[in-house]
Amino acid sequence: MIDYKKELNPAQYEAAMTLEGPLLCIAGAGSGKTRTVVYRLANMVEQGVAAHDILLLTFTRKASQEMLHRAGELLGHGIGAVSGGTFHGFAYSVLRQHPPQGFEGGLSIMDSADATEALKYCKDTMGLGKGDKSFPKTATVMGMLSKARNKEREIGDILQREAFHLAAYRDDIVQISTGYSNYKREHGLLDYDDLLFELENLLRTRPDLLDYYRHRFKYIMVDEYQDTNLVQARLVQLLAGGHRNVMAVGDDAQSIYAFRGANVQNILEFPAMFPGTRIVKLEENYRSVQPVLDLTNAILAEAPVAFHKTLFTSRTGGNLPQLVKPLSDLTQANQVVNKIAELRRSYEPKDIAVLFRAGYQSYHVEMQLSKAGIPFRKYGGVKYSDAAHVKDVMCYVRLLINPLDLPAFQRLAANVKGVGPKTALKIYEASRLADPSTLDRLLKKYPDFAKDLELVDSLRRQRLEPVEVLEEVLEVYKPRLMQLYPDDYPRREHGLEQLVQIAATYRELDLFVSDLSLEDPNPDAAASEDHITLSTVHSAKGLEWDAVLVIDLVEERFPSKQALQKADDLEEERRLMYVACTRAREYLGLFVPSSIYSRGGGGNEPAMPSPFVRDLPVYLYEEWKENYTGGLMQREYQQQRTMRLGDSVPAAPDAFSRATGGESEPAFAPRTASRKLGHCTHKIFGRGKLIKHLPPDKYQVNFPGFGLKVIMEAYLQMEE
């Protein structure tokens, strides 16, 4: 028997024990969210719930597998057939069993590269935006279309709000959008957004199926609920609408996917969607040492989040986070590598990570790490399955599943010398319309492509395992690999070996293909023990390391350039910064280069430190500057710092959470008023910004240089 009461804190215990009815778990960073879900799963099994009855929706398949694995360990036996994965993965698994109208002949999932290519094709064939230099790029148009669908608003609306300069192209963009939809239907293609909407449509139009799935999944858990969008919330409502045994877990402070339509309101409105929801807040942090936690709390203090939490930790000791100011982003790479070398004396490589806002920002660090012989693994940015050779090979496989998949057909054809999109389309039309004379003539002209089509046909006749299919394809494709990529074909060949390895774990071809586009498989994750991690902050979500280094903390990089315009976007960047820093257990390094290389400015340009760093009270970190010889020197302590030394947490956490959490207050109290608060002056701390009114007579105030304080109103001089 598991002693739940002993192994969980009271809030975790409550969440793990509540199995029936709707439950919302607000879990701060590092508060043992996974642990709580794991114990809850174990409890379910002990209470006699069959694994088969549980649906566990998580952000990545890896996350659901880890939860199941750990629950299995806890129970001392496997937990078996829990269904789980991402919303998109789940949607596909349902849709492949119940193909929507028009997809009976086969159904291909397009990843974002496929979708953009298809959109470009539509744009070109419709002759829109030709020769107009300021016409938005295909990728930009794709982004707008996807945003409109995710937020469920008109395209014109999105353009107006997010890209005013493109509003003039609204009609053209709407036309492209219509053309794209038709194209997808015609060729049996679904993009990521379609998966969710088609699933909703299926459940709404087929009451029998809705009923079936409601009985099939008697318990539903949704992780990272703050990153769900509107249609995902409706799917949860549909699926859990019968029994209402549904748990949502999330943290509004870690919502970082608004750009793709994630709606923080979802988590706030969960109790309204499921009346009678029990709310549990996990606020004790088990991950980070106090100095790291103090700094992350300070980042969040300025954010207007609905549930204000100040996390507290029981982890004692720990050093102050370091703020390192290299002279440029180039020397930053050296400083990062030096620091990693130093950290490796105390930590395993797998416990060290370098985080950044965008994929390209790790470029210099990657170079220096390679030079220093430190192995690393990069997450985020370009995906493994985006590599041209992987896409090439997968096109053969896609045509097996869906013969109408025109993008796949065109891509294969384009690899043959002398064939471009137009010729490919001719062959495609000729084969589809059964026009043997044209077909014969064209295939004679391009014997290489004829060979490809023969291969696909012969594979379609046989019923082979995924791995066997791949081996046959590679036999034809490998010789072509050298021809196509003479410069680096050995590296690509290695990548294809990995693809075969992945294929070997599947029995069904369509699952192999869909998984590859729905979830980056991360080929040799198992062999990553001796690798340090480089990752975008988005891809680092839900993970943690002993030592975390965040780089490029300058204006226009982090926060990113385009987020500086709108307040909402800037708040999302702040939460992103919060997510980055809360990944650290013990060491946190913030790197702020004084200049960055930019193409436009013709070399190095001075850079402003990120506002997220600028606004931090100085006593929360120690500052190191790089000198001309590449060494680091510590900045002399400022007056405030000396004054504050020996002081503990900026805001006394107990008092604060008691004052804000409030057993009497409804837990869902949006902090609407706080935005309107102004400034005040205090005799000792000087001028500060009012953050929150703590009734009846206190205010939480942020004083530059002193940080968060809770002060009696009588001691404050208010400004207008």
Place this chain on the structure above:
DNA sequence: AGGCGTCGCTTTTTT
């Protein structure tokens, strides 16, 4: 007419 090489320009984040 369609394919292919070259030059100039611009880079967020992900299922």
Place this chain on the structure above:
DNA sequence: AGCGACGCCT
């Protein structure tokens, strides 16, 4: 580094 426009080649 990748897209798009432009111009030359088959």
